[in-house]
Amino acid sequence: MHAVAGHGPTESHSTGESHSVRLYLLVWGWLFVLSACSYLVDFFHLQGALRWSLILLFMIVKAGLIVAVFMHLAWERLALIYAILVPPVAILIFVVIMAAEADYTLLTRIAFFGGP
Structure with missing residues (x-):
């Protein structure tokens, strides 16, 4: 009985379960940038529909990043x-x-x- 290369027990379980640290750092960086942009909306005293649409846009993009990467939804x-x-x-x-x-x-x- 020969094991097929790439189909051993350790290789099949590790596929898609762990992600590189680079990916997590990249997502954390984007979350920081998007949060900074959200705070800049208040810093520049934007008002009205522009303010709320920018805040909601940044919030939705941040939520999408969190759900896709940290909740592993991109791989589900x-x-x-x-x-x-x-x-x-x-x-x-x-x-x-x-x-x-x-x-x-x-x-x-x-x-x-x-x-x-």
Whole structure:
């Protein structure tokens, strides 16, 4: 009985389970840069929609990096990725729909009950 090269017990278990320190340091570096950019939004006193869209953008990118690398989602099966990522995306879609309906509801209330 000969073991096939590359299919031994130690080699099959180590595939995809450990990542290089370089990858972790790179992700930590990007998290630091994105956090610094988020703080710079406040430092430069940006206001309104630009401020909130930048803060949310940096937050989503940081969350994506954390989930992909530290939770090993980048190396998981597609079904697990869908199980973790689809519900938050669906909630975001529902929030956008509710925000659009809020304007309609406000205008309807103003039309029937008078101005503020």
